[in-house]
Amino acid sequence: MATEEIIHKVVDGIHFGLFSPQDVRKLSVVEIQTPDTYDEDGAPITAGLMDGRLGTLEPRQRCKTCGNTAVRCPGHFGHIELAVPIIHIEFTKIIHDLLRTTCRNCGRVLLQDESIKRLRARIDKSRQLLGMVPDEIHKAVVQETKTKQCPHCGAVQYKIIFEKPTKFSEQIPESGAEPLTPSMIRERLERISDEDLEILGFNPKTARPEWMVLQALPVPPVYVRPSITLESGIRSEDDLTHKLVDIIRINQRLRENMDAGAPTLIIQDLSELLQYHVTTYFNNEASGIPPARHRSGRALKTLSQRLKGKEGRFRSNLSGKRVDFSARTVVSPDPNLDINEVGVPLEVAMRLSVPEKVTEWNIEEMRQLVANGPEKYPGALYIIRPDGKRIRLEFVIDRQKIAEAVEPGFVVERHLRNGDIAIFNRQPSLHRMSIMAHYVRVLPFKTFRLHLCVCPPYNADFDGDEMNLHVPQSEEARTEALLLMQVQDQILSPRFGGPIIGAIRDFITSAYLFTRKQSYLTQSEVYRLLLGAGYEGEIPPPKVKEPQPLWTGKQIFSLFLPKNMNYVLKASICQGCVKCLEEGCPHDAYVTVRNGELITGVIDRRSIGAEQSESLLHRIIKDYGAQAGRDFLNKVTRLLKLFISMRGFTYSYDELVLSPRAEERISKTMEKIEKKIEELVESYRKGTLQRLPGQTLEDSFEIYVMNELAKARDESGKIADEDLTLENSGILMTRTGAR
Secondary structure, three states: OOOOOOOOOOOOOOOOOOOOHHHHHHHOOOEOOOOOOEOOOOOEOOOOOOOHHHOOOOOOOEOOOOOOEOOOOOOOOEEEEEEEEEEOHHHHHHHHHHHHHEOOOOOOEOOOHHHHHHHHHHHHHHHHHHOOOOHHHHHHHHHHOOOOEOOOOOOEOOEEEEEOOOEEEEEEOOOEEEEEOHHHHHHHHHOOOHHHHHHOOOOOOOOOHHHHEEEEEEEOOOOOOOOEEOOOOOEEOOHHHHHHHHHHHHHHHHHHHHHOOOOHHHHHHHHHHHHHHHHHHHOOOOOOOOOOEOOOOOEOOOHHHHHOOOOOHHHHHHHOOOOOOEEEEEEEEOOOOOOOEEEEEHHHHOOOEEEEEOOOOOHHHHHHHHHHOOOOOOOEEEEEOOOOOEEEHHHOOOHHHHHHHOOEOEEEEEEOOOOOEEEEEOOOOOOHHHEEEEEEEEEOOOOEEEOHHHHHHHOOOOOOOEEEEEOOOOHHHHHHHHHHOEHHHHOEOOOOOOEOOOEOOHHHHHHHHHHOOOOEEOHHHHHHHHHHHOOOOOOOOOOEOOOOOEEEHHHHHHOOOOOOOOEEEEOOOOOOOOOOOHHHOOOOOEEEEEOOEEEEOOOOHHHHEOOOOOOHHHHHHHHHOHHHHHHHHHHHHHHHHHHHHHHOOOOOHHHHOOOHHHHHHHHHHHHHHHHHHHHHHHHHHHOOOOOOOOOOHHHHHHHHHHHHHHHHHHHHHHHHHHHOOOOOHHHHHHHHOOO
16 A cells, blocks of 8 residues: 655745636636526536536535535536636726736836836845835836836837726727727736736736636635525525526627627627626626626625625634623623622523532532522533533433432533633723633623723723623633633733723712812711721721711721832822922822821822823732732722712702803903904904004904904913812812713
């Protein structure tokens, strides 16, 4: 028996090219000559579009080319010999450029020999240094070839006109526009030498330009265009088959007319019709031509439509994945969750399963889950015996008996429950943090629940967004998720180094209100807040002892900071004073943390917000670790959520109105500006207005008026800014970064 030598090679690269007519014929197993598909008995017609040599679709039939059944046969191409050359719709722009840049007589590039030598030298140098030739070099050739006469043979060059989709003509001064047929175009492209093609950016071995004008059309295997049998027993053919039938019919009519010596007009009309059918076969949405349709009026889905777009092969079939053990539903906010938890609806938890191996330590628990079955939570969906046999508990009548039979070594696919690891994802997945690992928290109702601090990495909001949950099925997958994908390990973004997960919206508003100077809390409020936040430790002595003990917000906030932490930063409300008074800041915008105690400053977005580099949160994670950052965020956000719920926060219509004093000041400003504008109008009418250099009197008048109006706007804005302080809810949200 002859042994085959195994050759090991590494794929270095993929090179795309064009099929030559010879390649198409060599690839083909049959020339398609008949537009019919099946005969009266339902058998494929020889040399028809469903010829047995193109492959087989029936389960028990064997392919007439390779002898394999439908499962193993890859399918085989056929071809149609076109009666006249046809332009490929996707290459019309390239053909147009080639006709403009090469001589109509000798086929040489319309450049002087010196220019050609210079370009060749550039191409060789680029290939040597970069390993490739930049497109700019080839584009420069198209720009430089504007000559009216060939520098090589002296032939006069005419303007090439291209009309979409596939019409070419030549503008001849004496006789006007002369049409260029595909045959004439092919002849011209054949004249271009291999050396000139390299300058134009072609590889003559794999892509000669005349191959863009088709002589033989490949017919795809039947696998690509399977026919289906309807309930009525009638066969329904694929859109591609319908289009190929049209091509063959017109091709036959054209060949018969040419053989019979029909008038040129008929030949021309049939050639244009064949061009239309081949064009719509490749692309049924080409501009400039009506799409081919079924009798029902539906447009055919041809080759280009099958490849491009959201429903095409690449995005839908190759990039788009469908997997088991996943769920998708709408997301809702839940500030009571941990940042690395996800709330999973009970219905979802009862449909998704986790395989758990039965051991001596968990056997009683597993038996109880099996006895509960799929309908009772927590239960199980399947049992896998050591021999690999799966038992679906949904169809088992006596589950108690099956439960007693469970032994160590069995695998129970149980319901999802609290503490399981799951992978959460929101599309579009644009960066690493679009898919993270969360712990499951089974909750009632029908939406996934997500902590608000984790919205920024997912770019999620709650206006109807849907998210995906995936449950890892192996110990390796669960371990990887726990070690690499947990939320706290993704807080610091690789994009800018700062925390992408942090406080947003009401948390920031609450943080400002909680830590400002006038924030005092009674004993009952302190106990309630610390209990809700999950604080365990000593409570500091109150700041005010009489008439009743009162604690400041800064004191309570300090309980959640690391004890030996020291840090300073400027808050978002900082006014940007010329000279910073630091701890003496009148706006309390200078944040000072000394030995884990918040001494001065208010906490706002700059300290604990998402996407804030060198913030308080960032410093905690960098110095004390991701787990410390997670605990800080969890406890502080629970505290702030509870505080704003107790205090309340409203943005009322009254806060949109300026005070009477501010409105009076703005009215006076407007009156002053109105008087100035009236004076300008009067000066303009009298002709005494001073004209600006280089401007007409009208333009000068307009500039003067615009300047006065700008002053009015700026002064009114300053008055409004002074009147709308941080006591205004809208200003508070804007200045603190909550909105």
